Amino acid sequence: MNPYQSLPSRSFWRTAVAEPAWADIDGLWTPKFAIGQDDVLLTAGSCFARHIGRALRDRGMNWRDTEPAPPGLTPEQRRDRHFGVFSFRTGNIYTAAVLRQWFAWSLGAEEPPREVWHDGDRFHDPCRPAVEPAGYASAEELFAARAATLAAVRAGLAEADCLIFTLGLTEAWRDRDAGPVHPVCPGTVRGTFDPERHVFHNFAFDEVRRDLTAALELARSVNPGLKVLLTVSPVPLTATATRGHALTATTYSKSVLRAVAGQLAAEHGHVDYFPSYELVTGAPFRGVFFEPNLRTVTPEGVAFVMDRFFGALEGRRAAPVSPPATDRSPAHPTAGEDFWCDDAVLDYYSPR
Template identity: 85%
Template structure:
């Protein structure tokens, strides 16, 4: 006997991947811990994470929105202000470093920056430039709104049973003056880029591991029993500031994030990893769960991912009644965007890209 003789069929590429029809590929995730209907669930992370929170809510799970929208707002106004998108009204959190910052600010172990961006008579928060599109009437109003969010984070962490965090990027921009990691490059969505102050940084494996570990330690300092479910966004980089090719930069970023998530899941009994990244980008699906831009995940792709998620939680090994499969893989070439005239809006394209701050970077593409 050797170790391979006792492995199940799912452990072999031919029987697990090459031979089954795409709809029959299952068993990708065996949940490490139960997530019950009444468990308080938090979601945060990159733009793909918004699908998870919505699916949890639609399924009747106890997804917690820690900062409810004030009465009187229209659905469009709530959407524009990021109410009900993630559990925390932080906007997209692409990197482990930014997650750690928010938790440190909320729990009082670090002080948030006091900088504000002033444009056209309005004040914008550098820590979440897309959350309030019209800005604030004063710096005091901005800081009061941020304090409300920090209190909501603090309260949510203390009450939660499980945090679902979706890792998105390794590339980020640091402020040389105070060390703050920005959610997006200053001068893109908002603000002004200062080459002497704003420094590009592509986080390495050990740095992502350090920041994510620190973030989880902060969360557990107020909630020792908190369980964590990590995912990696399948959405590629819109652009890379490395100067390299966007494809290889995406591969580096996702590889680092996947490796960190895998290590934490292997070493911590209260951390698990759900393979949304593999389900969307895996070879059997031939990229067919992406829109023609090969970046935005289709509704069918999201439904397929979430069916696997809930199927595993329910203990199902088959997926009868699963979402419709991938469409035909032949795709027209993406059409070029219009010639830029000014700074891009906070709503660069339709679909998921509405929520992706980094999607605005394609505005600066010279072609």
């Protein structure tokens, strides 16, 4: 006997991947810990994370919106102001460094920056430039709104049973003089780019691991029983500031994030990894879950991922699915999903 003779069929590429129909591929995730119907669940991360929160809510899970919209707003106004998108009204959190910042600010470990961005007579928050599209009437109003979000983050972490965080990018921009890491490049969504001040940084494995570890330690400092489920967004980079090819830059970014998530899951009993990235980008799926832009995940792709998520939690096989449409002509709908991805604005700057 050798070790391979006792392995299950899912451990072999031929029997687990090559021979089954792609729609029948299942069993990629064995949950490390239970997630119950009444457990308080938080979601945060890149734009793909919003699908997870919505699916949890629609399934009747106890997904927590820590900062509900005030009464009187229309659905469009709630959407534009990012109410009910993630558990925290922070906007998209693409990097582990930005997650660490939000947790450190909310728990008093660090002071949030006092900088504001001006657009005419309106004030915008550099820490979440897309959250209030019309801006604020004053800096005081901006800081009060941010303080409310920090309080909501703090309260959410204290009462949650599980945090589900979706890692998105390794590329980021930060202030040269030990300033904060920006959620997006200044001068794209909002603000003005200053080449003497704003510095590009592509986080390496050790840096992502350091920041994510610190973020989770901060969260568990107020809630020692908090469990963490990590995922990696299957959405590729809209653009890379490395001046390299977008495809190889995406491979680097996702590889680092996937490796860090796997490492932390292997090291800690309270950390697990769910393979949403593999379920969309894996070779057997042949890209059928992407819209024609090869970036936006289709509704069928989201449903495929989430059915495998709930199937694993419930101890059942995922429901059978029909092959999605593979028409990649420009007329094929894109469902407007890029509305939620701040970095999608970068496509505006590409040569035509």
